[in-house]
Amino acid sequence: MYAIGVDLGGTNLRVAAVGSDGTVLDRVQTSVVPQREVVVREMCSAVRAITLRLKASGALTGIGVGVPGIIDLQSGMLYASPNLPGWEHYPVRQEIERQLNTTVILENDANAAALGEKWLGAGRHVDDMCMITLGTGVGGGLILGGKIWHGAIGMAGELGHIMVEPEGHPCGCGSRGCAEQYASATAIRRMAQEAIAAGQAPGLARAAQTNKDFDSQTVYDLAMQGDGPARQIFRKAGWALGVMLAGLINTLNLPVMVIGGGASAGWEAFAPAMMEAVTFRSYVYKTTAAAPGEIAGPRNTTILRATLGSDAGLIGAARLPLSS
Amino acid sequence: MYAIGVDLGGTNLRVAAVGSDGTVLDRVQTSVVPQREVVVREMCSAVRAITLRLKASGALTGIGVGVPGIIDLQSGMLYASPNLPGWEHYPVRQEIERQLNTTVILENDANAAALGEKWLGAGRHVDDMCMITLGTGVGGGLILGGKIWHGAIGMAGELGHIMVEPEGHPCGCGSRGCAEQYASATAIRRMAQEAIAAGQAPGLARAAQTNKDFDSQTVYDLAMQGDGPARQIFRKAGWALGVMLAGLINTLNLPVMVIGGGASAGWEAFAPAMMEAVTFRSYVYKTTAAAPGEIAGPRNTTILRATLGSDAGLIGAARLPLSS
Numbered sequence: 241m242y243a244i245g246v247d248l249g250g251t252n253l254r255v256a257a258v259g260s261d262g263t264v265l266d267r268v269q270t271s272v273v274p275q276r277e278v279v280v281r282e283m284c285s286a287v288r289a290i291t292l293r294l295k296a297s298g299a300l301t302g303i304g305v306g307v308p309g310i311i312d313l314q315s316g317m318l319y320a321s322p323n324l325p326g327w328e329h330y331p332v333r334q335e336i337e338r339q340l341n342t343t344v345i346l347e348n349d350a351n352a353a354a355l356g357e358k359w360l361g362a363g364r365h366v367d368d369m370c371m372i373t374l375g376t377g378v379g380g381g382l383i384l385g386g387k388i389w390h391g392a393i394g395m396a397g398e399l400g401h402i403m404v405e406p407e408g409h410p411c412g413c414g415s416r417g418c419a420e421q422y423a424s425a426t427a428i429r430r431m432a433q434e435a436i437a438a439g440q441a442p443g444l445a446r447a448a449q450t451n452k453d454f455d456s457q458t459v460y461d462l463a464m465q466g467d468g469p470a471r472q473i474f475r476k477a478g479w480a481l482g483v484m485l486a487g488l489i490n491t492l493n494l495p496v497m498v499i500g501g502g503a504s505a506g507w508e509a510f511a512p513a514m515m516e517a518v519t520f521r522s523y524v525y526k527t528t529a530a531a532p533g534e535i536a537g538p539r540n541t542t543i544l545r546a547t548l549g550s551d552a553g554l555i556g557a558a559r560l561p562l563s564s
Numbered sequence: 565m566y567a568i569g570v571d572l573g574g575t576n577l578r579v580a581a582v583g584s585d586g587t588v589l590d591r592v593q594t595s596v597v598p599q600r601e602v603v604v605r606e607m608c609s610a611v612r613a614i615t616l617r618l619k620a621s622g623a624l625t626g627i628g629v630g631v632p633g634i635i636d637l638q639s640g641m642l643y644a645s646p647n648l649p650g651w652e653h654y655p656v657r658q659e660i661e662r663q664l665n666t667t668v669i670l671e672n673d674a675n676a677a678a679l680g681e682k683w684l685g686a687g688r689h690v691d692d693m694c695m696i697t698l699g700t701g702v703g704g705g706l707i708l709g710g711k712i713w714h715g716a717i718g719m720a721g722e723l724g725h726i727m728v729e730p731e732g733h734p735c736g737c738g739s740r741g742c743a744e745q746y747a748s749a750t751a752i753r754r755m756a757q758e759a760i761a762a763g764q765a766p767g768l769a770r771a772a773q774t775n776k777d778f779d780s781q782t783v784y785d786l787a788m789q790g791d792g793p794a795r796q797i798f799r800k801a802g803w804a805l806g807v808m809l810a811g812l813i814n815t816l817n818l819p820v821m822v823i824g825g826g827a828s829a830g831w832e833a834f835a836p837a838m839m840e841a842v843t844f845r846s847y848v849y850k851t852t853a854a855a856p857g858e859i860a861g862p863r864n865t866t867i868l869r870a871t872l873g874s875d876a877g878l879i880g881a882a883r884l885p886l887s888s
Contacts, residue, residue, distance in 0.1 A: 368716070382815070384708065391817020392692070392865065393848075398814040401847040403807055406729060413847045415810075483727055486739075487811055490722040491706070493715020523725040523737045524717075541716065 241298045244287055245558025246305040247349065248272070250323035250376070253279060255286040256551075257294055258558035262360045264551070265297060266290050276327050284339040302561025304345045305336065306352030306553045313394040316346050322412060323376065345560040349373075349553050351388045351397055353500060353546075354381025355563075356556030362498040362544040369494055371546065372399055372481070373501035378420040382492075387563075400424070404483040422480035423510075425503040428456035431473045441469035456503055463509040471509065478510035482517025489522040489541050500546025507545055518543065565622045568611055569882025570629040571673065572596070574647035574700070577603060579610040580875075581618055582882035586684045588875075589621060590614050600651050608663040626885025628669045629660065630676030630877045632703075637718040640670050646736060647700065669884040673697075673877050675712045675721055677824060677870075678705025679887075680880030686822040686868040693820040694812060695870065696723060696805070698827035702744040706816075711887075724748070728807040746804035747834075749827040752780035755797045765793035780827055787833040795833070802834030806841025813846040813865050824870025831869055842867065 242265055247254040249272065256267040268286040272279055283305075291300055309321030309328075316333025318324070333346045347355075354363075354371035363369040367386045373379035380399025382389040389396050400420035401413050408417025409430075421427050435441035436448055443462050448454045462470035485497055499507070519525045525540055546552055566589055571578040573596065580591040592610040596603055607629075615624055633645030633652075640657025642648065657670045671679075678687075678695035687693040691710045697703035704723025706713040713720050724744035725737050732741025733754075745751050759765035760772055767786050772778045786794035809821055823831070842865075843849045849864055870876055 380815075384713075389708075389816065392819040393817060395848040396815065396817035398817075398847045401814045401845075402811045403728075403845050404730070406807070415845045415847070483730070487726045488815065490725045491704075491720065491812065491815060492713065493717060493720035493722075495716040521725075521727050521739045523722045523739070524719040 241301055242294065243301045243558040243561045244290060244303045245352075245554045245556070245560075246283055246287070246303065247352070247554040247557055248279070248283070248305060248307045248324070249349070250308060253283060253286075254554050255283065255290060256554050256558060257290050257297075258555055258562075259297075260301070260562055262555065264555070266293055267554075272324075274326070276324075276330055276332075280332065280335050280339065284336060287340060302345065302564075303336075303340070303342065304347060304352070304557035304560030305333070306347050306349040306557040307332065308349045311346055311348055311394055313346075313390060345564060347388070347557065347560055348379075348381070348394075348397070350379030351381040351390075352556035352560070353379070353552040354383050354397070354498070354556065355388055355559050356548055356552040356554070357498045357500065357546050358383045358386070358556075359559045359563075360555060361548040361552060362546050363496050366496045368492070369496040369498060370397070370399065370488060370492075371498040371500055371552075372484075373552075374423060374425065374499065374503035375501040376424060376426050378424045379501070399484060399488070402484045402487060404480045419480045419484040423477045423484075423503075425456040428459050428473055428477055428503065428506070429454070431476060432459045432470070435469045435473065441467075443467040444469055456506065460506045460509055463506075474506060474509035475513040477506070478513030479517045481510065482514040483521055485514070485541075485543065486518050486521030486525075489518065489524050493524055494541055497541055497543050498546050499543065500548070500552055502550070504545060515543070565625055566618065567625045567882040567885045568614060568627045569676075569878045569880070569884075570607055570611070570627065571676070571878040571881055572603070572607070572629060572631045572648070573673070574632060577607060577610075578878050579607065579614060580878050580882060581614050581621075582879060582886075583621075584625070584886055586879065588879075590617055591878075596648075598650070600648075600654055600656075604656065604659050604663065608660060611664060626669065626888075627660075627664070627666065628671060628676070628881035628884030629657075630671050630673040630881040631656065632673045635670055635672055635718055637670075637714060669888065671712070671881065671884055672703075672705070672718075672721070674703030675705040675714075676880035676884070677703070677876040678707050678721070678822070678880065679712055679883050680872055680876040680878070681822045681824065681870050682707045682710070682880075683883045683887075684879060685872040685876060686870050687820050690820045692816070692818050693822060694721070694723065694816070694818055695822040695824055695876075696808075697825035697876075698747060698749065698823065698830075699825040700748060700750050702748045703825070723808060723812070726808045726811060728804045743804045743808040747801045747808075747827075749780040752783050752797055752801055752827065752830070753778070755800060756783045756794070759793045759797065765791075767791040768793055780830065784830045784833055787830075798830060798833035799837040801830070802837030803841045805834065806838040807845055809838070809865075809867065810842050810845030810849075813842065813848050817848055818865055821865055821867050822870050823867065824872070824876055826874070828869060839867070
């Protein structure tokens with residue numbers, strides 16, 4: 241028995257067959273072209289190719305698809321999809337189901353990643369957790385009682401849009417000072433460019449001149465070499481994450497919170513400021529720390545790095561039909 | 565069949581018998597004295613007196629007690645109780661159970677109030693909701709799937725300690741800029757005193773001189789009469805509440821959020837700024853508002869005033885044994 245998971249990103253389309261024990265049995269990866277019809281056709285071809293190759297491996301339980309955007313759970317359409325321009329209001333689930341002649345479960349990519357980490361990753365020992373995905377933006381997924389928490393209309397888990405700075409940087413969502421504007425890879429590059437423009441970051445300025453691919457990784461490398469402005473940028477990112485996490489702790493008192501996504505590679509640079517903000521801003525952390533030994537069981541929320549890397553969303557997508 | 569609910573506040577002790585249909589069958593109220601042993605004894609006498617009077621009304625299902633503080637659910641002790649000095653680490657549940665010779669369910673008062681509003685109040689039509697209680701502090705309670713969400717160690721729902729101003733007013737919890745520091749009755753009075761001290765609020769200054777009981781109600785009355793500084797204070801309170809609510813919407817996408825507690829009487833003065841902040845800071849509000857008619861069912865979180873008044877906690881406490 242196996243399921244197929246699809247991770248449809250802004251750049252790559254990945255399809256994998258995953259056994260009920262979590263083993264990846266087969267996988268296919270292609271790049272995403274601008275024409276959505278072509279992408280869906282390639283996705284369906286990949287699914288067909290895999291099921292053909294796995295004919296001897298037992299029954300296909302179902303297909304789960306993770307997409308970057310807000311999904312109308314009822315219609316199976318993308319309501320907003322900044323990283324997949326042109327996919328809004330396209331009946332993507334219906335179209336895949338028509339071509340494959342089977343039912344498909346559509347899920348937000350950050351929710352799928354959270355489910356993946358819950359199933360086989362950093363959250364595998366708990367039933368309640370959240371995952372923060374640091375990438376181009378800051379995504380979030382909540383798992384409560386072992387299941388994705390969708391909320392009233394499927395829009396829960398938009399954790400990157402929690403405010404951390406009232407008068408902060410404008411966000412694509414229409415608000416300002418969202419956590420995403422400080423803790424995403426995009427935000428780290430932007431803050432570096434701001435520091436360069438202000439003439440306050442000679443190390444970053446040199447790196448930007450010599451490095452065509454100047455990005456959050458470059459800022460991270462400099463921070464780890466001790467460059468002050470680069471370190472400051474990661475401190476700000478960690479602070480923003482910590483404020484967001486502290487609010488979640490005060491709200492849900494989850495046992496585990498997982499940080500993943502590409503920009504979580506900067507952990508060494510942002511984690512100290514993040515933990516400082518979590519401790520300072522969270523009532524629970526301070527209350528429980530005040531009288532050690534008083535409360536039985538796990539004392540505090542544990543903040544962990546994700547363990548599945550870029551496979552979290554793919555594996556979580558495959559988990560959707562296996563767990564439903 | 566009925567249950568007994570107890571609402572142990574910093575000032576009043578209230579005990580009521582509530583039928584399984586929500587009817588209040590009997591009630592007793594006394595004031596809270598500093599000696600915790602005396603309070604517990606009075607509470608137990610009241611329970612005994614009520615059960616005696618209701619002998620003909622069927623079986624007593626159980627007793628629920630709402631207390632202002634953080635409860636260690638396992639031991640039944642108060643972990644922190646700023647409004648009940650001296651009650652920390654006192655085995656309150658054990659003591660009540662010993663005197664009454666029956667089991668008792670202990671619950672945080674804000675959680676009990678949320679359960680009350682879910683059962684018979686503003687949240688009665690939904691299974692998922694939260695309630696914000698505006699009083700001396702800002703309390704919170706989360707109801708998910710019809711039940712109080714306690715989190716890993718019973719500390720969920722500390723919504724008043726969600727940060728809204730990074731460098732804001734210091735909070736008793738050890739952080740600064742918590743929502744409680746702007747939206748509680750205490751905060752409204754403090755902001756009025758700050759405005760008076762700054763010489764910027766002649767109307768408030770006059771009211772403070774002539775009114776011995778200068779409090780949030782006085783500020784509210786002035787705000788409703790059009791006094792600029794008083795209006796500004798309620799705008800700030802509404803803004804803080806709105807930021808907090810928007811974060812909760814982005815996180816949980818609940819269908820209903822309820823505002824109650826004594827200071828919610830200021831609704832007319834703070835609600836406009838609150839709704840403005842909710843709309844501006846919440847991704848969901850803007851996304852769903854952008855394309856009307858696209859998503860079926862209830863579009864947005866509805867923010868409602870509580871309907872049970874000061875009985876919410878009492879009724880919710882009685883609901884604890886009825887629903888467990």
